[in-house]
Amino acid sequence: MISAKNASKSSTLTIEKGSQLQDYRNDFDDMLPEFGCCKGMCGLCLIEITAGHEHLGEVTKVEEMTLTSMDRDLKSYRLACQLSVQGNFEFKPIF
Numbered sequence: 001m002i003s004a005k006n007a008s009k010s011s012t013l014t015i016e017k018g019s020q021l022q023d024y025r026n027d028f029d030d031m032l033p034e035f036g037c038c039k040g041m042c043g044l045c046l047i048e049i050t051a052g053h054e055h056l057g058e059v060t061k062v063e064e065m066t067l068t069s070m071d072r073d074l075k076s077y078r079l080a081c082q083l084s085v086q087g088n089f090e091f092k093p094i095f
């Protein structure tokens, strides 16, 4: 199990290593960012990664296109709906 800390709310979610963050959106919606399309296209789930960026899965193609169109740095920002998690990390929802 690993920790996903929402630095804006000082709350921490414990999730399974290798899981997709969006899989927890229904059970822990108060700790996670808002989700919209869940396909990496709307950008509503934009988060800033404040620690543990190296523990996150590769940026998907659609995620890269959306982040670029939002003028966001791929090293600091991710889309929560596209995120697979391999280790502890911290994030701040943007919206």
Ligand code: FES
Pocket: 034, 035, 036, 037, 038, 039, 040, 041, 042, 043, 044, 045, 046, 066, 079, 080, 081, 082
């Ligand atoms: S929910 Fe639409 S991009 Fe993540």
